[in-house]
Amino acid sequence: MQILNKFIVATIPLVPRPIVRYFANRYIAGEELIDAVNTVRFLNSQNMMATMDVLGESITKEEEALNAKQAAITTLKTITNENLNSNLSIKLTQLGLKLDKEFCFQNVRDIVKTAAELKNFVRIDMEDSSCTDDTIEIYMKLRKEFTNVGIVLQAYLKRTETDAIMLMNNGLKNFRLCKGIYIEPPTIAFKKKSEINQNFMKVLKIMFENKAYVGIATHDEELVMNSYKLISDMGLKKDEYEFQMLLGVRPELRSNIVKDGHRLRVYVPYGHHWYKYSIRRFKENPEIAGYVFKSIFTRNTFK
Template identity: 40%
Template sequence: MSLSRKIVLSVAGNKLVSGFIKKYGMKMGAARFVAGETLKEAIDQVRLLNKDGLVVTLDHLGEFVFEESEALASTQACLDVLDAIHESGVTSNLSLKMTSLGLDLSKEMCLKHMRMILDKAREYDNFVRIDMEDYAHIDVTMEIFDELKREYGKHVGLVIQAYLFRTVEDMKRLESEYEHCNLRLVKGAYMESPSVAFPNKADVDQNYLKIIDMHLLSGHFSAVATHDDMVIQHTKEFVKQHNISHDQFEFQMLYGVRPETQRALVKEGYAMRVYVPYGNDWYGYFSRRIAERPANAFFILKNMFRK
């Protein structure tokens, strides 16, 4: 972890700072990265993105669940998202973290909640993306995904992280076992032991390109989640070289990050999906966006002192 990232996350953990940002942050600039605190605000933003040709995945923010009632509330929020997408007619799917659905409380509870969500997604012919979390959750996440994949088929997909040693073998298994294996390919954002993950950025970057190529060639749908021009260009050249149809993959970026590039890709004829988070529990997500790119802090400071 870089020094600047450590400093930002340390400051973000300060009670005085967090209290101030939580009170005024949305007005000062958090709204650049978070689509609002309410579902209605989020749907309004999705509608605007759709008008520019962008498709969306919505995520109700929430990370720490300690009670079954909290897990059920998070589950209901996901159901509400699917209802709102269907009723509004916007083009969006749903992304979620299974820890918010009670995974740390019990596997059975999480499975029950996931089935409630996927029943509705299948009813609406929509799609749910399961986020991959830290290494400690990978095995149970894979177990649950396998069970749900057999039941819900094309309506559920997974995130795969390039920085893990095991990733290529995991992908080979998934690609061979399932007819529809829609994977979101990312580099990975958690701090992991060098015994399970590549410690050097150059190795992660190399493995990321490797798994993009691998999944594109598999014939399954690939979601290439990146803001990196090099990765974007590599993907463009690879699909052209191998005559891979544009409907077999999409680029994905975060809401508020490189919006001009997002729209430029749409104009070039590529599918571009925007990850749109919303909800009251936005502070942790917002802090990580600042930590990833400390230049974003200047954007916030500018808004703080704007007359």
């Protein structure tokens, strides 16, 4: 990231929350479950699937994890009751990973069990590298009991190819593949865009060769086009993969992917804990971060 962009992003914490919220609106469905339901209903009407996410991460009290579990279960039940085409994405640090691994496992198990009863699916998001081993361990333990759960792997991590092969050798073949959003050291992560993209395509090919189902999660046109080519070269059927994009990011590209006849799922975050998620999205988009920065000097506009 250029020095100016870095500076702009570093100043965002100084921006009053109502202003941050104004710019965050494009990335989140809203604070209430009904907001997410309406967003998913709209996406479904556009021939797009969804994955709903109750915002929150890195909780510090067991009570918060139990509340997050309850919100996830309520979301799953609402998806069924409202007849929505959506599954659920969860973050393990929101469910107590950093408090106690076994407590976290039991919370996730309750969510995945509810999803199984409702014939739905849970995707475990991947967080920073301090969580990778535990996330994989919990996922593998869950898969001994349930089939309706998948994991995310990040193309920027050098270990990802090995992780993907290890999981597939254990018969676990349902992935979301993304670049990765957290700041990781060069000892464990590729830093250059070209290297990350190269690894993304390398791992995607290995996954497809092993007959894995992959959610190709990117807004990068180069990766989308290279994936199209790989899908066509390997003769994959439409139901053997899907594209995935975040709410509010490149809606024109997502419409094109659907027009081109591919399945597409939109990540729909909602809830009161929107701040950290939105800051990560601003960091990917210096233009928006710039608007937020400029608004420090025009506060009155956003009361």
